[in-house]
Amino acid sequence: MDYQKYFQNALAATRSIIHLDQETIDLILKELAVELLGQTEFILQQNQLDLDRMDTSDPKYDRLQLSAERIQGMAADLMSVSELPHPLGNLLVERTLPNGLQLSKIRVPIGVIGVIYESRPNVTLDVFALCFKTGNVVLLKGSSDAEYSNLALIKVIHQVLQAYGVSTSAAALLPAEREATAALLQATGFVDVIIPRGSQQLISYVREHSKIPVIETGAGIVHTYFDKSADLVKGKAIICNAKTRRVSVCNSLDCVLIQEDRLSDLPELFNPLKAQGVTVYADEQSYAALNAYYPAELLFKAEPEHFGTEFLSLKLAVKTVKDIHHALDHIAQFSSKHSEAIISEDQRSVDLFLRAVDAAAVYANASTAFTDGGQFGLGAEIGISTQKLHARGPMGLEELTSYKWLIRGDGQVR
Structure with a gap:
């Protein structure tokens, strides 16, 4: 499998979605919520294929299971994210130096975000919504347990993106095979950060094998x-x-x-x-x-x-x-x-x-x-960070941004 194409396309997509205006982004998220509800039957059929392969006593069964009510909740989360203020371009610091240089610090996308997750198809929608709203491209790596569910959801996402002329590489679902995880963790130069969501075993594996910065989320004792x-x-x-x-x-x-x-x-x-x-x-x-x-x-x-x-x-x-x-x-x-x-x-x-x-x-x-992004007023969450660097607790829109300094001068030299 040539995973390199996924990574190259994702990096290229960062340069196109940054030009989308805020109104278009919100319209796409609202349209996705409507389309999600309209395709409830199809999504549940695909989810059942995954459920049929899992023992009902498995603790992950509840996380995997979708229902009409849960899909309605996912659509409501999409609508909530669409109505949140846009963080990109927010002015964090502004000052003028004695030499006349004008400095400002503004919020910008992180870039390409890789998310590795287990048995929770709702993560597919939550992660896409938050990344898309913040101008980030996302590479999704779900588990084989949720393969059919995730394929169904990414299909709905791509249908809406295509309807608005947006590159489907803005949200790509990597193959469910384990080799895709290893490739993602080695994709230096293409992926800016990896966010694992799942068991402590998964999080430890990602931390130990990734060549890309990792934000640890999820495991709760x-x-x-x-x-x-x-x-x-x-x-x-x-x-x-x-x-x-x-x-x-x-x-x-x-x-x-x-x-x-x-x-x-x-x-x-x-x-x-x-x-x-x-x-x-x-x-x-x-x-x-x-x-x-x-x-x-x-x-x-x-x-x-x-x-x-x-x-x-x-x-x-x-x-x-x-x-x-x-x-x-x-x-x-x-x-x-x-x-x-x-x-x-x-x-x-x-x-x-x-x-x-x-x-x-x-x-x-x-x-x-x-402890939940929606309950904290963040609309949705990409995960709950248990570490201290960059982000901590439920990660919403602001936590999916970085910043850059803008310096305006008039001929100053040092």
């Missing part, structure tokens, strides 16, 4: 600390929502840390989880507190590997801690720096937690399920 002063009613709702709203996403709760003085409240705190059939892996103290109240078939003694695990299913670890400092130590050891939360009515504890926890999103008395 998420904790919620139930403090000594925590409100039980709030805690029940927050923990249940964070764990069960959608178990296959990266902001789903993996471990509850409970202050030892509140162990007697643990059965009541976990009542909603029991109703949802959540399997609990409990340390010695929390196991003793739950043993007579939680279903035996759903309660197990925790092993060391249960702490620091991203479950992506109806499973949850629980750890007893002496105080907030013990909780902070545990989070520092096991967190993936994605999303962490405290439930507490003590403002000093809240302030300490918010200040001390090193993560992209840190919550007080709210569910970690809110």
Whole structure:
């Protein structure tokens, strides 16, 4: 397979889409939303071909599965992105030097963005919309699990681009084969940044093998600390929502840390989880507190590997801690720096937690399920960055731009 043509065409496309005016970009995104809804039946048929190849017990099954409702949500996200302000050309800095040189710093596209992702066909639309709105070209590398779904979605994208006379190389889907991933990671001189979305295994592989800068996203080992002063009613709702709203996403709760003085409240705190059939892996103290109240078939003694695990299913670890400092130590050891939360009515504890926890999103008395580009008002997201350089947290339009300096003079020399 000659992957070089994909890379050459992508680089060439950066020079053409930069000339698209903002009105045309927004019209294309709105037309894509309409076309997506119009081709719902076709997309679902292709998605079913992928679903038929996957075990329904696989944690990735939920991520892979599309429905008419989810397609409506994808179309709504496209409309939201079309209505957001355009970041390109925004003036970040402006000054005049003593020698008369006029300096300005403005937002510009990054260039060619490679996105490698697993079993989530909605990423195809989200990534295209955000990259297209910011003048970036995108090279998409989906997994073989979602091959038919991604092919269907890129077909719809290309139909709309062609209708507006825009190069389809603005969004290219690489073949599903693994060799395409290796080629993309080596495409120096063509691709400016790689963004992996998926398991920790995928992210680690990309980081270790890429010759191109990588922005790490996705893997979430998420904790919620139930403090000594925590409100039980709030805690029940927050923990249940964070764990069960959608178990296959990266902001789903993996471990509850409970202050030892509140162990007697643990059965009541976990009542909603029991109703949802959540399997609990409990340390010695929390196991003793739950043993007579939680279903035996759903309660197990925790092993060391249960702490620091991203479950992506109806499973949850629980750890007893002496105080907030013990909780902070545990989070520092096991967190993936994605999303962490405290439930507490003590403002000093809240302030300490918010200040001390090193993560992209840190919550007080709210569910970690809110770590999402749409919920943060970004319209959609290309991923949730768990690193610190360039971008952190949900990556929307601004995070897909770089900047350049413009210098205007009148004959000055140095």
